[in-house]
Amino acid sequence: xxxxxxxxxxxxxMKRTFGPKMFFAGNNYEWPRGxxxxxxxxxxxxxxxxxxxxxxxxxxxxxxxxxxxxxVTQSGAxxxxxxxxxxxxxxxLTRFAELGMKRRIVVVMGHYDEIMASQLPQEVRAGxxxxxxxxxxxxxxxxxxxxxxxxSMPGIQGIWPQGNGILTNFGEGTYVCVKAFAQAVHRAGxxxxxxxxxxxxxxxxxxxxxxxxIDPTTHHARVNSFxxxxxxxxxxxxxxxxxxxxxxxxx
Numbered sequence: 001x002x003x004x005x006x007x008x009x010x011x012x013x014m015k016r017t018f019g020p021k022m023f024f025a026g027n028n029y030e031w032p033r034g035x036x037x038x039x040x041x042x043x044x045x046x047x048x049x050x051x052x053x054x055x056x057x058x059x060x061x062x063x064x065x066x067x068x069x070x071x072v073t074q075s076g077a078x079x080x081x082x083x084x085x086x087x088x089x090x091x092x093l094t095r096f097a098e099l100g101m102k103r104r105i106v107v108v109m110g111h112y113d114e115i116m117a118s119q120l121p122q123e124v125r126a127g128x129x130x131x132x133x134x135x136x137x138x139x140x141x142x143x144x145x146x147x148x149x150x151x152s153m154p155g156i157q158g159i160w161p162q163g164n165g166i167l168t169n170f171g172e173g174t175y176v177c178v179k180a181f182a183q184a185v186h187r188a189g190x191x192x193x194x195x196x197x198x199x200x201x202x203x204x205x206x207x208x209x210x211x212x213x214i215d216p217t218t219h220h221a222r223v224n225s226f227x228x229x230x231x232x233x234x235x236x237x238x239x240x241x242x243x244x245x246x247x248x249x250x251x
Contacts, residue, residue: 001133001169002247003038005223006110009242010131011042013227018106019078023052025068026083027060034250035083035110051075060088065095073101080107090119097124114166117234126232133223134172134209135236136160143208146175161234167208176207176221180214211244220247 014022022043026032032055040050052075056064069092072080080101084092089109096102112130136147136159150156150165159165184199185191201216213222222244228236 001110001223001225002220003035003250004248005133005225005245006131007035007038008042008245009225009240010108010110010227011039011048012046013240014079014106014108014129015043015046015048020048021051021075021077022048022079022081023072023075023077024050024081024083025052025054025056025072027058027085027088028055029058031085032083036081038250039081051077056084056088058085058088060084060091062091062095065092066099068092069095069099069101072105077105080105082107082109083111089116093120093128094124102127111169112230113168114160114234114236115168117230117236118160118166122232122234125230125234128230129227129239130230130236131225131227131242132169133225134167134169135226135228135238136167137228137236137238138209138226139238140208140210142206142210146172146208172208176205176209176212179207180205180212213244215247218247218249220249222246 024036024039026036036053043050052071054068054071056068082089082092096107106129108129110131112128113132114136117125146167147159150167151159156165157163180200180203183203183205184196188195188199200214204211204213209224215222225242225245226238227240228238230236
């Protein structure tokens with residue numbers, strides 16, 4: 001998802017539901033900075049207030065996280081929006097819970113999913129919000145079919161949270177891309193790149209998240225966006241279906 005597809009509806013929802021004061025933080029590279037820039041722009045449009053913005057290098061220490069979380073507490077934030085990568089995000093969420101901050105501040109993320117929740121204990125992962133193009137709990141025929149096939153794969157003992165079978169938005173996106181490529185080859189009758197681009201420009205693909213449509217102008221896709229909340233067992237309950245969102249390439 002482009003930033004607008006992941007953030008444009010998420011921020012207004014959180015502002016309406018939990019309050020206008022938000023603190024943004026993330027690792028110091030282009031993905032967190034671009035995402036937070038988009039989030040701040042949306043928050044400004046809906047009358048919210050940025051009460052903090054910080055960036056830390058990759059590979060943060062516990063002391064660095066604790067210092068950041070102290071500033072989040074002092075800021076008066078009602079909503080905390082962290083954009084850290086991998087192990088840094090896991091450490092952040094763990095310390096957030098250990099410091100008792102879940103009772104006072106709501107957390108929403110743009111990449112929190114089943115694979116990340118599976119690496120956290122129940123008391124840490126529960127209650128956090130996430131917005132993305134796909135969660136395993138989506139009630140679509142395509143999703144049910146995909147998960148049924150996943151359950152039959154070698155090495156899979158059940159589907160999360162009752163097993164180790166997990167599909168993330170990255171895997172779902174890959175599935176959609178492969179399916180679109182196959183349809184484009186079938187339509188073009190060739191592997192010539194220019195012919196494939198022309199065929200792709202008018203394609204729509206039904207995936208686990210629903211219908212994904214290619215935008216001929218940007219060559220990105222119109223994707224579906226959902227807000228979820230993680231339960232103690234690691235299930236992501238769908239709170240809001242924002243529908244299909246048009247791609248807007250960020251400045």
